[in-house]
Amino acid sequence: SDGTASGTRLLSQGVGEVADLLVVDRVIWSVMRTSVGDELWTSDGTVSGTKRVKALGGLRGERAFARRLTSAGRLVYFTVSRDDTGEELWRSDGSVQGTRALSIQAGRGSAAPAGLREVDGRLGFTADDGVHGAELWVSDGTRGGTRMVQDLAPGADSSWPSEMTWIGDRVYFAAADREHGRELWVTDGTEAGTFEVKDQAPGPASHAPGYDAFLHDKIY
Numbered sequence: 001s002d003g004t005a006s007g008t009r010l011l012s013q014g015v016g017e018v019a020d021l022l023v024v025d026r027v028i029w030s031v032m033r034t035s036v037g038d039e040l041w042t043s044d045g046t047v048s049g050t051k052r053v054k055a056l057g058g059l060r061g062e063r064a065f066a067r068r069l070t071s072a073g074r075l076v077y078f079t080v081s082r083d084d085t086g087e088e089l090w091r092s093d094g095s096v097q098g099t100r101a102l103s104i105q106a107g108r109g110s111a112a113p114a115g116l117r118e119v120d121g122r123l124g125f126t127a128d129d130g131v132h133g134a135e136l137w138v139s140d141g142t143r144g145g146t147r148m149v150q151d152l153a154p155g156a157d158s159s160w161p162s163e164m165t166w167i168g169d170r171v172y173f174a175a176a177d178r179e180h181g182r183e184l185w186v187t188d189g190t191e192a193g194t195f196e197v198k199d200q201a202p203g204p205a206s207h208a209p210g211y212d213a214f215l216h217d218k219i220y
Contacts, residue, residue, distance in 0.1 A: 011043055011050040022069035022076065027094070029069055029076050037063035038080070042094055053092060054099045058084050066090070070116040072123040075141045079113050086110030089127065091141045102139055102146045105130050113137075115162060119189045120169035124149075126161045133158030136175070138189045149187055150194045153177050161185070165219060172197070172219050 001008040016034035023029070028043040037057035043050035056064035065081045074093065080101065081087040087110045092099035104111035104127050111127045112134070118124070123139045132151045135158065139146040152159035152175050159175040169188055176182040180199045187194040 011047055020067055020069045022071060024071045024076060031066045038066040040092060040099060053094060054096050056080050058082055068116050072118040073121040077116055077123050087112050089113040102143055115164045117164045117166050117171055119171050122189055124171050124189060134160050136161045136187060149189065150191045167217060167219060
């Protein structure tokens, strides 16, 4: 729709249910929920330019459920849950070959990526690799460039990063470790640039920051 009756029209019919939508650089990305699983579609706003990018299910008929469409840099990221792989992170450049999984647990279990946010052209998110618990990760869209930023709660314990708020080239978030409880942290996507802002509730007690907002480059 362009806001007029004549400019409001149907782009596709009988495909499935629209499960998610994202607009990036005048391209509409969508997840279409069909009877055989979710598919990734793109559209330029015309009927001829509305097309399926790729079916996200497995080769043996495993159904896929996709969500969390998020843009970072020149890529679109999302999560896909399947019986054979669990829930993993995917990326797409709009092509069949460029739409693929960035496997974190590689079929061993569910990485359960969440909190997807752009961090200076890359993707910041939380995930569980099956070894370090749920921690903060970053991805540049390649398997080699998809890595844990820092093991905030060492070992199999989880720091459970959440409430991520993006300001400039940094992300502020809440996380917990054994020494400081749940406090406010900040990251620029590197291990050296990831640190606790302040131990508001000294010691193992938790300040538990949440529902962050920002104004004039300050976070509240």
